[in-house]
Structures are given as structure tokens and as C-alpha cells.
Amino acid sequence: MTEKEYLLTAEGLKKIEDELDELKTVKRKEVAQRIKEALAFGDISENSEYDEAKNEQAQLEERIAKLEKMLRNARIIDDEDIPSDIVSVGSKVKVKDKEFDEEIEYTIVGSAEADPYEAKISNESPVGRALLGKKIGEVVEVQVPDGVIEYEVLNISR
Numbered sequence: 001m002t003e004k005e006y007l008l009t010a011e012g013l014k015k016i017e018d019e020l021d022e023l024k025t026v027k028r029k030e031v032a033q034r035i036k037e038a039l040a041f042g043d044i045s046e047n048s049e050y051d052e053a054k055n056e057q058a059q060l061e062e063r064i065a066k067l068e069k070m071l072r073n074a075r076i077i078d079d080e081d082i083p084s085d086i087v088s089v090g091s092k093v094k095v096k097d098k099e100f101d102e103e104i105e106y107t108i109v110g111s112a113e114a115d116p117y118e119a120k121i122s123n124e125s126p127v128g129r130a131l132l133g134k135k136i137g138e139v140v141e142v143q144v145p146d147g148v149i150e151y152e153v154l155n156i157s158r
Contacts (some may be wrong), residue, residue: 007110
């Protein structure tokens, strides 16, 4: 079975590398110190500080492993590879919600760096998937739980 490929922009790659570095160099030491302090309390069979620190250590190591896997299987989207005439991963696309007559700008990214709070939507999301391959002026219909949303593509940039 092949591992999932993670599409990343250069910005997304940097963000993951920075987080991984922070977890390995700073957080690991902090958790190790908490475990050491908890062990100083003596009997670990009923030591909630120790249990908490060990759980945090397990979560930290799981996150490190996940980030390392993402980096191993990353495919970086180069700005030069992003066409400016059709929506693709890495594109910034301005759309008009036909029902509410409002404009929204999204950046289409791989699922690993999707962040709705920063208007970065995954190419695997319903809206991202519907917009891929579209050109300026095209209207797309996106199936959502409440029905169908229509977006008109107004602008595409890198």
C-alpha cells in the first residue's frame, strides 16, 4: 500500500518544518523535565502528574511522527507550476456567492495545510474540489448539507 502524498505550498512546508523543529527542540525537553519532576514525587502508581506528563509525551511523539511522515511524502507546489488561468492547488481564487451576492477569496491548498480561519481550503473539500480546473467567469455548484451553493469564479492568481 502506498502512502498518501501531501501537497504543500512552500509556505505550508516551512510551517510544518518550523512546528517539527519546535516540538523536537523545545517541547520534548519541557515534557521530559515534567516527567523528571513528577518522578521526584515518589510512587508513580498514584501519581497524576506523572500520568499526565506521560500522556503528553505520547501525544507529542505522535504529532512528531505525523509531521515527519508528511514531510517524507510531501510534494511541493512550486509557484511556477501554478497556472494563472485555471484554478489549481496553490491558486488564490476570488468567487462570488450567487445567493448572498458576496465575494470570498480562498487559497486552494493540500489537505495538510488547510485552515478555514485563514481562508485556506483543501483541494479535497467540496468547495475546493468543485473549483479545481475552473476558469474566470465559470459558475460552479457545490453540494452542501443545506442544499447547493453557486459560486462564480471572478479572479485567479498565485
